[in-house]
Amino acid sequence: MQVDRFDPTPLYQQVARAIREQIQSGSLKPRDPIPSESELVADHGVARETARRAVALLREEGWVVTLPQRGTFVADRPGRTGGS
Amino acid sequence: MQVDRFDPTPLYQQVARAIREQIQSGSLKPRDPIPSESELVADHGVARETARRAVALLREEGWVVTLPQRGTFVADRPGRTGGS
């Protein structure tokens, strides 16, 4: 799904929202891999940096966990930071 | 102070460390502005993206606070995230 370039919402937030909704709806389940950066670039029509920011945002929000050189996966308890 | 390109430590971490040490040593005090992105680029000989990452890291660590379109400043209680 391409982003909407007329929507003033930053593209990386649009991409993040699309993934977040897939997690919330259950089409992406805990421990499932989310699309790789390259796939996000192709699927959404954005630059890699934009895709990376989207994933970074989801990571900060606790939706996903990234394993370097492995991939990024849906967290066991998505949406929870795990912090104190 | 230029970064050390033979040091395997990522450049953005080297820049962040340099700023962090200035805060810890007291040469940068709470509410002082830290150098702008352009100044970090000039001072350390790195790209803007690298300077931005350094600042982002310090922000995550609680050393600085960024006020959009204002600048980035040393936190009131540097090194504390303010979280629970």
Add this chain to the structure above:
DNA sequence: GAGAATTTGTACGTATGTATG
């Protein structure tokens, strides 16, 4: 073990937008 492909990490350069002074 060798080699290619994949995936994330780091880094540089550039451009435009938005808000402030």
Add this chain to the structure above:
DNA sequence: ACATACATACGTACAAATTCT
């Protein structure tokens, strides 16, 4: 109007670790 400063976005390149053939 102009300069400053951060935010977003695109493109490119190479490194490092893992995975697959």
